[in-house]
Amino acid sequence: MEGLGKTFPGPKGGRPVQALREVSFTVAAGEYVCLLGRSGCGKSTLLAIVAGLLAPDEGRCYCGDERITGPDRHRMLMFQEPALFPWLNVLDNVLFGLSFVDNLTPGEKRNRAEHFLELVGLADCLNFRIHELSGGMKQRVALARALAPDPDILLMDEPFSALDAMTREQLYEDLQKIWQQTHKTVLMVTHNVREAVCLGTRVLALERPGRIVADHAVTLPYPRGMNDVALAETAAHISGFLRQSEENGGQA
Numbered sequence: 001m002e003g004l005g006k007t008f009p010g011p012k013g014g015r016p017v018q019a020l021r022e023v024s025f026t027v028a029a030g031e032y033v034c035l036l037g038r039s040g041c042g043k044s045t046l047l048a049i050v051a052g053l054l055a056p057d058e059g060r061c062y063c064g065d066e067r068i069t070g071p072d073r074h075r076m077l078m079f080q081e082p083a084l085f086p087w088l089n090v091l092d093n094v095l096f097g098l099s100f101v102d103n104l105t106p107g108e109k110r111n112r113a114e115h116f117l118e119l120v121g122l123a124d125c126l127n128f129r130i131h132e133l134s135g136g137m138k139q140r141v142a143l144a145r146a147l148a149p150d151p152d153i154l155l156m157d158e159p160f161s162a163l164d165a166m167t168r169e170q171l172y173e174d175l176q177k178i179w180q181q182t183h184k185t186v187l188m189v190t191h192n193v194r195e196a197v198c199l200g201t202r203v204l205a206l207e208r209p210g211r212i213v214a215d216h217a218v219t220l221p222y223p224r225g226m227n228d229v230a231l232a233e234t235a236a237h238i239s240g241f242l243r244q245s246e247e248n249g250g251q252a
Contacts, residue, residue, distance in 0.1 A: 001025050005058030006045055006210070019045040020056070020210035027153075032179055032186040034196035034203050036238070042210030043189040044157055050187060051077045051155050063152065073100050076146040077155040080162060082138035084130045090117065090141050091126040097145035116144040119178055136167035143175075147182065156188040160195070169226055172198050176223050193235045193242075198224045205242055213245050214238075 004023040007016045019042040027033050035043045048054040049061055052071040061068045063075060071077075076097075084093050094113040098104065104112065117123055120140040130138065139159055146154055160168045176199065179186060190196050196203045197218055205214040216238055224231055 001046075001050075001059070001061050003059035004046070004049060004056045004061060006042070006049065006054065006056050018209040020049075023059070023210065023212055025204060025212060025215065027185060027187060029152075029185050030183050032199060032201045033188070034200035035187065035189045035206060036191065036193060036196045036203050037206035038191060038208075041206040041208050043191075043206055045210065046206075047077070047155050047157050047187065047189050050153070051075055053077075073149045074152045075155060076149060076151040076153075078139075078142055078146050078157065078159045080158045082142040084138060084141055084145075086130045088130070089126070090122060090128045090130070090133070093130070093141055094145045094148050097148045101149050112148055113144070116148045117141075119147070119181070120144045121174065134167070135163050136171060139163065139171065140174075143178075147178075147184070151184070153185045153187060156186065158189050158191070161191075168195075172226065173223060175199060180222060193239050194226055194231065197231050197235045197238065198226055203238060205238065205245075207242075207245060214241055216241075 002024055004020050006020040007018045010016050023042075023046060035046060037043050045054065049056050050068065052068050052075065055069075068075075085096065088096065091113055094117060095109055098109040098113060101109070114123070114126065117126060120143050122137065122140055122144065125133070125137065133141065142159070160171055163171070172195070188199065197220070200218055203216040203218060204212055205216070207213050218234060220228070220230055220234065
């Protein structure tokens with residue numbers, strides 16, 4: 001990301017809203033980077049630009065040496081809601097994610113879909129209908145669907161915010177294992193400091209109007225639990241930094 005800026009028209013002709021301002025950073029292959037900040041600080045806008053769903057008004061965004069000008073299967077996006085097709089079963093929802101992969105036979109696509117459903121713990125649920133699944137199971141299907149096309153980057157927009165605490169903590173544990181097995185590059189949006197520290201190798205903190213105010217490396221060993229003392233201390237440090245930054249007008 002090089003000097004990204006994005007401004008939206010104000011509601012009902014009001015003042016324009018600056019979502020991003022001069023955002024620049026690099027994500028290395030295999031990193032798990034969490035974009036952390038309050039609502040309205042530009043996190044989801046930034047993720048949409050990386051996904052190719054939005055174009056920046058200023059600056060450029062690259063994946064490797066290729067400038068991002070639109071969506072493609074090399075950058076898969078998971079939303080807050082699972083966005084599954086209710087008329088398809090679990091297996092067919094994941095197979096849909098492979099419909100744009102041309103170099104696989106139907107049998108290879110099925111094998112890959114089954115592999116990733118096993119990876120997310122749903123090997124016994126291939127023929128379940130979507131309405132038969134819990135919220136956590138639906139997000140597991142969405143994760144399998146995003147991983148199946150073998151993207152270079154997995155983009156996640158607060159994928160656990162609608163789940164209960166116990167389900168989230170189980171998914172944190174499972175996602176750490178999946179990330180270590182697949183070595184995917186992950187860019188995830190969250191407003192939960194502990195979640196960011198639990199999952200990420202780096203935490204980028206954003207504040208209004210859409211600018212990065214801190215870049216924290218998280219060096220805690222995996223696996224990480226939400227109630228680990230070292231994790232809580234790291235999260236408290238980042239939270240304190242953000243409070244100080246806010247009190248000082250973004251100059252911590």
